[in-house]
Structure formats: structure tokens, C-alpha cells
Amino acid sequence: MAAPMELVLSTDAAGQVANCSVWDPLTGSVLLTYRGGNSTGRGLAVLGGQYLLGGQLGKNYINVWELQRKDQLQQKIVCPAPVTCLAASPNGLYLIAGISQSIYLWEVCTGRLLSIINCHYQDVTCLTFTDDSSHFLSGAKDSLVMVWNVYSVLQVEASRGPEPRHLWSLHSLPITDLQCGIGGPQSHAVTSSLDQTVKLWDIASGDILLSVLFDVRIMSVALDPAEYHIFCGGSDGSIFQVDLLSWPVHRDRTFNQEQEKVFKGHRNQVTCLSVSLDGSMLVSGSHDETVCIWDIQSKQCLRTVTHRGPVTNAFIITAPANMLKADSKPSFPLPRFNKHLQGAEGCEGPESGGVILRLGRNQQDFDGTYLQRAEQLHDLLGESEGKNLSGLVEQLRSRTSELEEELNMVRKINKDLFDFSASIITKQ
CATH class of the missing domain: 1.20.5 (Single alpha-helices involved in coiled-coils or other helix-helix interfaces)
Structure with a gap:
């Protein structure tokens, strides 16, 4: 049997069977499980196709597994407070984590903490990188979304603090999710909020392109690879499909459930959404303790995978080359990650031993x-x-x-x- 091209990673709040399960979206069969605790929502990431990282729910550390050594924790990255969200850059060079109101940025190859960004006023809820790793976006309970240029963040002196490239403040309640399309700094970003709106932005200019109002709170969003549709997970269990090519074009729209496409099947709020690489399948996770695979064209549920608790993460990835090979090894070792900035008081590591x-x-x-x-x-x-x-x-x-x-x-x-x-x- 040929190895699957795409895999689904999912976690739940109970963590009774495993922290993370990896399964085939075409058959629903579980291929791998990673044990140890339970991961927080928006707190699961694959690093460089070599490691799996999970920010632990309500605890101040991040679990790290080698992808092929599923039952053995590689290490724990200790943080100063519980991790609220987590993201790894697609090029595998950087790791960012939301810790209370701050964003921590690490360099993966050395484990150095490069920057601590303190620009949000409430807890950071979601983080994501652009596909070229040049920018990352942060959303928080303060209803703000910020776009950060990685190069600018690394060049700014720690005493002065970096400034975001864009600050989007048109949402009025906490940010629940954000996703980026394809195109690096020229891509689009979509954000959702408890204010019952979903907004589409242009990262290059910082302008808002579309705002859609719903009858329920929106808990998760996803763009298909071609950016023809936005999928929006509601607090009532519905998944709404917004057509970006509909005519006439209005910047402010109200979603009409009777005239537009809705996926029905979940019984509780939809916490996570992800679209397959070819744009044919939609993966959704919900607090009703299920993950569903949908056929986008027909809006039919193809498969349901049951969990033991509310689903906190569910997304589809291209299968890493060494994930299903038990004898493979990571191509790079993971260093010990620092808790403090280099040169700061109490900084760990060999470079902090004195004054020059x-x-x-x-x-x-x-x-x-x-x-x-x-x-x-x-x-x-x-x-x-x-x-x-x-x-x-x-x-x-x-x-x-x-x-x-x-x-x-x-x-x-x-x-x-x-x-x-x-x-x-x-x-x-």
C-alpha cells in the first residue's frame, strides 16, 4: 500500500489516548500517536518536517517529539508562563509562541531567544507565518491583529522594541483565528473574531478587502489554496463557505444562510479548519469531540473521527518524508531553548558569563x-x-x-x- 500524500494531525483537550493523533484522511486509519499531556488550541506545529511541537494546555512548557519516535519526548521547552499559541516558520528557522501578552521568537538552530515582543494588551490567541517565512501575524484578545516583518524584528535593539508593519484594529472583540494565503509579503490574510465578522486583508498594503457579517460568532477560518473561498467555523457548529469570486463585489457583506453554502454536521462550535492541497477536502474539528472530513464540492461529510474530548487542533499537512519511517533520523539536532534574551539578567548559556x-x-x-x-x-x-x-x-x-x-x-x-x-x- 502506497504511503499517503497528506496526513491529518489532531489533538483534544482530554489527551487520554494520546496528545496528538496522525491519521489518513482517505481511510480514517490512525497511523501514529504521540503521547504526553494535551496540547492547547492553536498550539500544535510541525518544525522543519523533523519535529512535532505542542504547547501544553495550561502549563508553561512545550513538548517536542521527533516525528518518527512517537513514544519518546525529545525535550521540553520551558517557558515563563503557559503557552497560548504556537507557530513554526515554513523554512524551519524560527519558532514563535504566544505567552500571555507577549510573543517569544526563537532561532531554531541555536535555541537562542531572539526577541520578546510586548505590543498586545491582552493574551495572544493565534500566530501564523506567511508561506515564505518573511512575516508573521499575531492576533489577541485585545481585538488587534499585527503584521510583523521578521527581518525588522531581528534588527531592532531590544531596549527599543520592534514596531509592527501593519496594525489592524477593525475588529471589536477578541480574535479567534487567522490564516495566510500563498504569496509571501504579497499574500492575503483572513481573520475571525467574536464580533461575528470575518475580514480579508492585503498584507502588502495593509488594506481591508472584504468584511463579512454572520449571525453567530466565528471561531475558526481557512482559505483554500486557490483563494476562491473562505471557510468559517461558527459557534453553533455550522461551517460557512464565502465565495470570493461572487458578483457584484461589495467590501461589506452579510452572509445569507438560505442563499449561500453551509456545511451542517457538527453539534458544537467549530474550533479549527484546514483545506487539502488540491482544494477538494475540508478538515474541521469541533467541541463536539469529532473531526470531520468534508467533500467541498458536494458539502457531504465523508468521514468522522471521534475523540475523547473537545478537539483543540486539527489540520492537514503534506506527509513529511521521514514521518512514517521508523529507522529515519532528524537531519538536524534540536538545541536547548533559552528562556531569556541574550545579555539579559539571568540569561542562560555560555555567552552570559560576564561583561566585556x-x-x-x-x-x-x-x-x-x-x-x-x-x-x-x-x-x-x-x-x-x-x-x-x-x-x-x-x-x-x-x-x-x-x-x-x-x-x-x-x-x-x-x-x-x-x-x-x-x-x-x-x-x-
Whole structure:
């Protein structure tokens, strides 16, 4: 029997049988299972076709498995707080994780933590890369979506912090999902929110192209590879198909369930959607503890796979070359991942062992004696006398502590106000 070209990866909140199951979408037969805990929603990723990563539900670490060694954890990436979402770049170079209100960016080959982005005001709910790995997008409970240029993030000094390429603020309630099409920085992105809308954006210009209003909250979205349709998973279990080539073209639309295409079958909210590479099959996961395979043309459910708990992740991937070969090995070892930025206080790793003091820019051209070098060092140290540097440092530390307390208080007030207003809006 020939190996399948595409595979479905799915997880549930119970994790009784396995953390992640891998199965054939054509037959429904389970091919692999990965054991150990349970992964959070939007928290499962395949890294470089070599490793499977799962952010653990409610816990502050990420499980790592070698794809072909399904029963043995490779390592645990310890994080400062529970992981809310996770994404790996398609080129396998970078890993990003949403941890509370922050985005952590690691370099895979070294395990170095390259950046901590603190631009969202509420917990980050979803992350995704463009297909060329040049940009990534973040959505959060603060109803904001941000587009980040990876190169710009890596070039900015840690003390200043990066700025997003685009900030989209047209949603009014928490972001539930976001997906990118094909085309790198020229691609389109689709976002969904609890405000019952789905919006289509142009990443190059930052402009909104389409906004569709529904009668229910939208919990998940997916684009087909040709970008003819947007599939939207509703809180009532319905899956809505939005035609992007319909005529006449209106930027603001209201979805009419009686006249447009709807997939019926789930009994609870649809938490995840994914489309096959040829655009013929749709994979959906739901809180009704099932994953369904749909034929898009006929809108018929071809197959249902039952889980032991609410489905948190379900997506279809091209089968990695070594996933089904037990004797294969990863082409690169996975290093230990750092929890702190290089050079920060408490940073781990060999590069954090001390402070480098440089005496001049062209030391190799200095032909003086050791006595002259000692005198030069004495002069440099003498310049700082009388400036009371220690007192200045203490003042700065005290002021920094006060500002951090004020910032935490403002964040708490903002979160309470946001939760209160969101609860009122959703009740109406």
C-alpha cells in the first residue's frame, strides 16, 4: 500500500489516548500517536518536517517529539508562563509562541531567544507565518491583529522594541483565528473574531478587502489554496463557505444562510479548519469531540473521527518524508531553548558569563607598553570619579520599579474594562 500524500494531525483537550493523533484522511486509519499531556488550541506545529511541537494546555512548557519516535519526548521547552499559541516558520528557522501578552521568537538552530515582543494588551490567541517565512501575524484578545516583518524584528535593539508593519484594529472583540494565503509579503490574510465578522486583508498594503457579517460568532477560518473561498467555523457548529469570486463585489457583506453554502454536521462550535492541497477536502474539528472530513464540492461529510474530548487542533499537512519511517533520523539536532534574551539578567548559556570591557576600537594597532596601557586604563576609570554612578543606578532602578507597578495597574484596569464590555456585548 502506497504511503499517503497528506496526513491529518489532531489533538483534544482530554489527551487520554494520546496528545496528538496522525491519521489518513482517505481511510480514517490512525497511523501514529504521540503521547504526553494535551496540547492547547492553536498550539500544535510541525518544525522543519523533523519535529512535532505542542504547547501544553495550561502549563508553561512545550513538548517536542521527533516525528518518527512517537513514544519518546525529545525535550521540553520551558517557558515563563503557559503557552497560548504556537507557530513554526515554513523554512524551519524560527519558532514563535504566544505567552500571555507577549510573543517569544526563537532561532531554531541555536535555541537562542531572539526577541520578546510586548505590543498586545491582552493574551495572544493565534500566530501564523506567511508561506515564505518573511512575516508573521499575531492576533489577541485585545481585538488587534499585527503584521510583523521578521527581518525588522531581528534588527531592532531590544531596549527599543520592534514596531509592527501593519496594525489592524477593525475588529471589536477578541480574535479567534487567522490564516495566510500563498504569496509571501504579497499574500492575503483572513481573520475571525467574536464580533461575528470575518475580514480579508492585503498584507502588502495593509488594506481591508472584504468584511463579512454572520449571525453567530466565528471561531475558526481557512482559505483554500486557490483563494476562491473562505471557510468559517461558527459557534453553533455550522461551517460557512464565502465565495470570493461572487458578483457584484461589495467590501461589506452579510452572509445569507438560505442563499449561500453551509456545511451542517457538527453539534458544537467549530474550533479549527484546514483545506487539502488540491482544494477538494475540508478538515474541521469541533467541541463536539469529532473531526470531520468534508467533500467541498458536494458539502457531504465523508468521514468522522471521534475523540475523547473537545478537539483543540486539527489540520492537514503534506506527509513529511521521514514521518512514517521508523529507522529515519532528524537531519538536524534540536538545541536547548533559552528562556531569556541574550545579555539579559539571568540569561542562560555560555555567552552570559560576564561583561566585556573594550579599551579602544583598534587595539591591534596600539604599540604602547604595558605601563602605557595601565595608565590609559587608569585615566578611563578616573573620568568616572565624582559622578556618583552607584547612586544614579539606584535611582533608575527605583524609578523603573515604580513605572512597572503603574503599568501593571493600568493593564489590570484595561483588562477588567475589556472583559466587562465584552460580556455586555456578547449578551445582547
